[in-house]
Amino acid sequence: MIRYIIRRLIYSIPVLIIASIIVFIVMRKAADPTAALRTNPRISQADIARLRHSLGLDRSGIQQYLAWASHFIRGDWGISVISQHDVKEQIRTALVNSAILGLVGTAFAFVIGVGIGVISSLKQYSKLDNTFTTLAFVGISMPNFWFALLLQLLFGVYLVKWFHLGGSLLPIAGMTEPGSTGFHLVDRARHLALPALVLSVQIIAVYSRYMRASMLEVLHSDFLRTARAKGLRERRVVFRHAMRNAMIPITTQLALDVGAIAAGLIITEQIFQWPGMGPLFIRAIDTGDFPLALAWVMVTVFAVIIFNLVADIMYAVLDPRIRYA
Amino acid sequence: MPDSQSFSVRSDVASATALDTDQHAAGTTAAPPPSAPTGGEIVPGAADRALSTRQLAWRRFRRHKLAMGAAIILIILGLAALFAKFITPYTFKELDLLNAYKGPSAKHWFGTDELGRDEFTRVIYGGRISLSVGLAVAFVAGFVGAIVGGVAGYYGGWIDNVMMRVTDLFLSIPFLVILIIASKALGTSTWDIIIILSLFFWMGDARIVRGVFLSLKEKEFVEAARASGAKDRRIIFYHILPNVTGPIVVNLTLLVAAAILTESALSFLGFGIQPPTPSWGNLLANSQSQVFTAQWLILFPGLFILITVLCVNFLGDGLRDALDPHGKISEAV
Numbered sequence: 260m261i262r263y264i265i266r267r268l269i270y271s272i273p274v275l276i277i278a279s280i281i282v283f284i285v286m287r288k289a290a291d292p293t294a295a296l297r298t299n300p301r302i303s304q305a306d307i308a309r310l311r312h313s314l315g316l317d318r319s320g321i322q323q324y325l326a327w328a329s330h331f332i333r334g335d336w337g338i339s340v341i342s343q344h345d346v347k348e349q350i351r352t353a354l355v356n357s358a359i360l361g362l363v364g365t366a367f368a369f370v371i372g373v374g375i376g377v378i379s380s381l382k383q384y385s386k387l388d389n390t391f392t393t394l395a396f397v398g399i400s401m402p403n404f405w406f407a408l409l410l411q412l413l414f415g416v417y418l419v420k421w422f423h424l425g426g427s428l429l430p431i432a433g434m435t436e437p438g439s440t441g442f443h444l445v446d447r448a449r450h451l452a453l454p455a456l457v458l459s460v461q462i463i464a465v466y467s468r469y470m471r472a473s474m475l476e477v478l479h480s481d482f483l484r485t486a487r488a489k490g491l492r493e494r495r496v497v498f499r500h501a502m503r504n505a506m507i508p509i510t511t512q513l514a515l516d517v518g519a520i521a522a523g524l525i526i527t528e529q530i531f532q533w534p535g536m537g538p539l540f541i542r543a544i545d546t547g548d549f550p551l552a553l554a555w556v557m558v559t560v561f562a563v564i565i566f567n568l569v570a571d572i573m574y575a576v577l578d579p580r581i582r583y584a
Numbered sequence: 585m586p587d588s589q590s591f592s593v594r595s596d597v598a599s600a601t602a603l604d605t606d607q608h609a610a611g612t613t614a615a616p617p618p619s620a621p622t623g624g625e626i627v628p629g630a631a632d633r634a635l636s637t638r639q640l641a642w643r644r645f646r647r648h649k650l651a652m653g654a655a656i657i658l659i660i661l662g663l664a665a666l667f668a669k670f671i672t673p674y675t676f677k678e679l680d681l682l683n684a685y686k687g688p689s690a691k692h693w694f695g696t697d698e699l700g701r702d703e704f705t706r707v708i709y710g711g712r713i714s715l716s717v718g719l720a721v722a723f724v725a726g727f728v729g730a731i732v733g734g735v736a737g738y739y740g741g742w743i744d745n746v747m748m749r750v751t752d753l754f755l756s757i758p759f760l761v762i763l764i765i766a767s768k769a770l771g772t773s774t775w776d777i778i779i780i781l782s783l784f785f786w787m788g789d790a791r792i793v794r795g796v797f798l799s800l801k802e803k804e805f806v807e808a809a810r811a812s813g814a815k816d817r818r819i820i821f822y823h824i825l826p827n828v829t830g831p832i833v834v835n836l837t838l839l840v841a842a843a844i845l846t847e848s849a850l851s852f853l854g855f856g857i858q859p860p861t862p863s864w865g866n867l868l869a870n871s872q873s874q875v876f877t878a879q880w881l882i883l884f885p886g887l888f889i890l891i892t893v894l895c896v897n898f899l900g901d902g903l904r905d906a907l908d909p910h911g912k913i914s915e916a917v
Contacts, residue, residue, distance in 0.1 A: 285769040400893035404852050405886030411875050522760035563756050
């Protein structure tokens with residue numbers, strides 16, 4: 260197992276290198292961080308040339324890339340070309356914020372999705388099951404950014420109007436109350452509510468279907484008939500025997516879906532102005548901040564690779580029939 | 585599952601397996617009469633003559649009321665987009681600054697935007713962009729995916745290896761991130777967006793086709809064809825591919841849905857179709873700042889995306905029931 264993990268990690272190195280080269284070429288070709296300065300009449304061409312020299316922009320692409328790569332490996336991730344902030348620091352802060360939102364949203368969605376799936380499978384073809392099916396279709400078909408806008412509309416405008424509230428019931432943007440310092444759990448939870456809800460809609464829709472399918476398969480299996488024949492109570496059969504086995508493929512799938520969840524996270528954070536990885540990336544791309552964009556992609560790709568590895572390991576741990584060599 | 589938005593690409597796969605695990609689920613909401621046989625090919629006393637496979641599929645599809653309704657709505661939306669010029673009273677660029685931010689009225693059904701442009705006109709023209717992006721991407725990606733998947737699955741070896749490695753590489757980068765970077769590199773015209781989406785959408789399709797080819801190429805009928813001297817090309821396109829039409833068609837439908845959702849997300853973030861050309865996504869991008877002032881600008885474009893994608897998904901569900909009623913082929917995938 261250890262050898263398998265090490266081999267997988269070694270395989271990930273070329274993926275990281277290729278990803279970094281692609282991003283580097285695109286950033287170099289498509290975005291010039293000094294473009295905004297050129298239109299400023301108060302900055303002379305000589306100043307810009309000096310800035311370009313100090314950023315290394317006047318060197319050839321290969322030289323630039325190698326310089327970046329050698330620094331990056333040694334842990335020097337550079338500073339933002341635009342804001343002059345430390346890249347590592349920015350990414351660390353954003354990553355923590357994204358992780359909070361991502362974990363809360365995903366955990367909530369997973370529990371609800373699995374719950375709906377179990378109920379649907381136990382009452383297959385009932386009215387309730389059909390309702391969940393239709394809702395799942397709606398959840399998958401709805402653009403999550405539109406749902407976010409509708410929520411902002413509901414909480415920011417309509418609820419205030421209908422119930423004559425002094426302010427919005429739940430904050431519709433940001434991570435903390437403006438001007439507040441320190442960490443307040445209630446305040447943070449209130450700011451978390453709407454973004455987490457938006458993030459969870461698609462996960463719930465998809466995972467309730469996965470769980471339903473997986474449960475139906477298990478419910479018709481021989482070992483379940485054996486469990487019933489032994490005289491176990493129905494509740495024990497469903498929760499202990501069926502649900503635990505049905506969860507195996509679902510849990511694995513969740514780790515594989517981390518890339519998809521990340522995409523939902525980018526959009527959600529952008530709309531709710533959550534200071535996470537999403538807005539950071541969009542800002543880096545928009546302004547041509549290549550040290551930031553490169554480090555961002557490296558961290559994200561590495562995270563996805565790790566989660567995929569975790570998925571495979573989890574699969575083997577949860578299901579003893581699977582062995583990796 | 586992919587998606588939208590990044591679920592999108594995966595959600596086509598996901599919905600292929602998860603949404604449709606059971607063929608009657610969606611159909612039952614439409615409550616067929618209890619006596620109607622579901623998915624059976626033999627309808628006692630219904631016909632004396634034998635029906636062709638295609639006729640049987642059409643009959644099964646017709647019975648799926650939700651899918652039929654969805655198809656009709658999609659045809660209406662398509663016609664509206666096609667003949668936008670004749671049904672919209674304004675042009676999508678026509679400014680009327682004195683009438684900016686007017687709510688829905690008889691004159692402007694969906695109200696007007698910040699420049700006084702008629703929102704109904706812009707939504708209909710936006711549909712033209714969004715629908716054509718969805719269809720074009722599905723066709724290009726479906727075509728490329730079928731060929732690459734077929735070749736990889738049939739021949740195996742290095743072609744298969746290279747393809748799976750490339751797919752793995754792209755699966756390690758969040759989908760939306762790739763698309764944003766690609767749009768930065770290639771551009772944001774409608775054609776660019778179609779090319780970018782197709783570039784990354786064919787892989788899911790290729791994987792499905794590859795899976796079917798892998799399982800079918802060892803079957804007796806392929807061996808029989810080979811024994812009677814058929815060339816590889818004939819076996820691939822004439823003997824095996826027809827068996828894959830069901831999953832391909834269903835997957836194409838889901839690709840349309842995924843492409844429309846992804847285009848709208850990309851345009852919403854500002855990396856897709858650029859204004860003044862309207863697409864459902866960028867109409868919403870402009871509306872974000874107007875939560876407090878012009879709610880109708882948020883409501884309508886999103887509603888059109890939702891209805892369209894929902895109908896496409898229902899259509900895909902109906903097509904699956906019709907083309908692959910016992911899940912035989914999908915199971916092989």
